[in-house]
Amino acid sequence: MSTLAGNDAAPTALPVATEQDGTYPRPQLLRSAWxxxxGTWSFRNDGDDPAWRGGFPDARDITVPFPPESVASGIGEPGFHPVVWYARELTADDLAAAGYSPSQPRLVLHxxxxxxRARVWIDGQFVGEHEGGHTPFSFDVTEALGADPEAAHTLVVRAEDDPLDVTQPRGKQDWHEEPHAIWYRRTTGIWQTVWLEAVPTVSIAALRWTNVDHATVRLTVRLAGVRSGGERLRVEARWAEEHLATVETNLPDVGRSSAIDSEVDVVLPITRQTNGQAEDELVWTPETPRLVDATVSLLDADGSAVDAVASYFGLRTAGTGQGAxxxxxxSYDVRSVLNQGYWPESHLAAPSRAALRREVELIKELGFNAARNHQKVEDPRFLWWADKLGLLVWGEMPGAYAFSPLAVQRLVREWMDAVERDASHPSIVTWVPANESWGVQHIAVDPAQQAYARALADVARALDPTRPVISNDGWEHPASDIITIHDYEGDGAVLARTYADDGARAALLRGTGPADRRILVGGAVDEGQPVMLTEFGGVNYQPGIQREDGWGYTSASDGDDWIARITGLYDAIRASTFLAGSCYTQLTDTMQETNGLLNADRTPKVPIEQIRRAVTGR
Incomplete structure (x- = not known):
């Protein structure tokens, strides 16, 4: 049963970190100590000698979380790394920073x-393994630390990343030793933050915020550890200094000590009235990115706080209707940019945490209100800044290139984990499990591949029915809530004719698209879904130093020609009577692709005001 605030005394408080600053790796479940x-780990690029599980002092240093292919790692070897090993000492200072204490006796490694594929040992004792290169995982390592956890311990990680295995979800990572066409250098091993935190015997392990409507939010809390019975969950929500809601829920009695993980749902009504305006004042949009702060506390039978975490959510809904x-x-015009999330010095890992914030700021400064994170499950701290600063994000799964039972199993499993990880972010407004028929090359004629694409879309809908899903971005849609098209026509006048009006729309959807691919397949029909041009542009322009292998879909002779071409393409889009949104290719130059609005170092190719004027028309 749930009770609103005021009916029960406030619980004994625990310290809760409330300052979200883009540092903590899991921004919607923030602890006060971690x-x-x-930083510096030991590294070996070698085979399977089991002695390494106890550490390897003769190894080289690597800077985590940068991959060994990158110069930022200190290794800078861009060739193949099928198996790599890492080692680091866990010290008493690490445990103290993690908050380890009698009241927080469990240690979780994240x-x-x-x-x-990762396998992890502490002092030679195996603690767990995980497969899937783009999603998080954690292990309770308390027992592995033994009777004297405050002594120094050796943490070892083995990462396996077969560069030739095209059944792995890999996105834009090349399977050739040297990058070719649209693919880039690889990112092997650890490429996002590793951290340690202490938790109580029973703890809050995961949170999932779901907008029911603009006045109601549902929170699903996953608990881990040993329960003794009689616990309650308390959720408090506030905006700025204003209290919005407090709800307490009794947890089901366990009858005896239970170590089974459990989930609890809490419905949080958001009711307020200020200056005659109700909940709309709190609604999240890119123009008004208002976030509601929350504290989630686990209380024991006496009302004392056992565990407490800080979180946040946004009140917003995303959907489709009447072609919009x-x-x-x-109705909201989506003005998006394709973001590869790739840096020359650090590859898929951001060179710094500040770089993730700057990426969001740059996208907005260029005049965009959305980003399509292309073939990448981006660092959650990027999503925090998208939530905080106001940027719509399309959540896209890195593709595998093969269609086989193994490829299907791998991608479905990791796709489910990616959706679960990011579903609470208000910035994420649509899901994209596949792109341009990667991994389903014969989807136009193969019922099995059509079923697979529909299944990926339906898995996303089952896990999260609150957002539109695009089954196969670009063409050959078997079951999409938004019909998306990729068209690299370089002449604005031609583009204007292709997307002029409802007659042009009907011709596109019943025939073959710009890439000589059918737009609808597998029995899909035009049901009035919104249509978006989700890849276009890609105009090559290289100010300064020229890359001999640099390319774009079309090329400009100088900065004025480049801006004129981009403006002409956007004028065509603005003239369309049916396009519901667009996505320009791309944000930055990325290796041999020199078709970005920014150079690879994130500097604009012409004054940023000129780019913004071309994008926005004003």
């Missing part, structure tokens, strides 16, 4: 992402 394990993308029930 040990950042990034990995943001390790590509592709709907944000908070109203």
């Amino acid at each position: 040990a950042d394990l990034d 990995f943001g992402a390790v590509d592709h 993308f709907l944000l908070n029930g109203r």
Whole structure:
């Protein structure tokens, strides 16, 4: 049963970190103490000698979380790394920073992402393994630390990433030793933050916020550890200094000590009235990115707080209707940019935490209100800044290139984990499990591949029915809530004719698209879904130093020609009577792709005001 605030006394408080600053690796489940394990580790690029599980002092140093292919790692070897090993000492200072104490006696080791398969030991004792290079995982390592956990211990990680295995979800990582066409250098091993934190015997392990509507939010809390019975869950929500709601829920009695993980749902009504305006004042949009802060506490039978974490959510809905993308029930023109999330010095890992914030700021400064994170499950701290600063994000799964039972199993499993990880972020407004028929190359004629694409879309809908899903971005859609098209026509006048009006729309959807691919397959029909041009542009322009292998879909002779071409393409989009949104390719130059709006170092190719004027038309 649930009770609103005021009916029960406030619980004995625990310290809760409330300052979200983009540092903590899991921004929607923030603890007051944690040990950042990034930095210098030992590294070996070698085979399977089991002696390494106890450490290897003769190894080289690597800077985690940068992959060994990158210069930022200190290794800088871009070739193949099928198996790599890492080692680091866990010290008493690490445990103290993690909050280890009699009231927090369990130690949990977290990995943001390790590509592709990871196995972990402490002092030679195996503690767990995980497969999937883009999603987080964690292990309770308390027992592995033994009777004297405050002594120094050796943490070892083995990462396996077969560069030739095309059944792995890999996104834009090349399977050739040297990058070719649209693929880039690889990111092997640890590429997101590793951290340690202490938790109580029974703890809050995961949170999932779901917008029911603009006045109601549902929170699903996953608990881990040993329960004794009689516990309650308390959820408090506030905006700025204003209290919005407090709800307490009794947990089901366990009857005896239970170590089984459990989930609890809490419904949180958000009711307020200020200056004659109700909940709309709290609604999240890119223009008004208002976030509601929350504290989630686990109370024992006496009302004392056993565990407490800080979190946040945004009040917003995303959907489709009458040929439009709907944000908070109203038509919203999506003006997006394709973001590879790749840096020359650090590859898929951001060179710094500040770089993730700057990426969001740059996208907005260029005039965009959305980003399509292309073939990448981005660091959650990027999503925190998208939530905080106001940027719509399309959540996209890195593709595998093969269609086989193993490829299906791998991608479905990791896709489910990616959706679960990011579903609470208000910035995420749509899911994209596949792109341009990667991994389903014969989807136009193969019923099995059509079923697979529909299944990926339906898995996302089953896990999260609150967002639109695009089954196969670009063409050959078997079951999409938004019809998306990729078209690299370089002439604005031609583009204007292709997307002029409802007659042009009908011709596109019943025929073959710009890439000589059918737009609808597998029995899909035009049901009035919104249509978006989700890849276009890609105009090559290289100010300064020229890359001999640099390319784009078309090329400009100088900065004025480049801006004129981009403006002409956007004028065509703005003239369309049916396009519900667009996505320009791309944000930055990325290796041999020199078709970015920014150089690879994130500097603009012409004054940023000129780019913004071309993008926005004003």
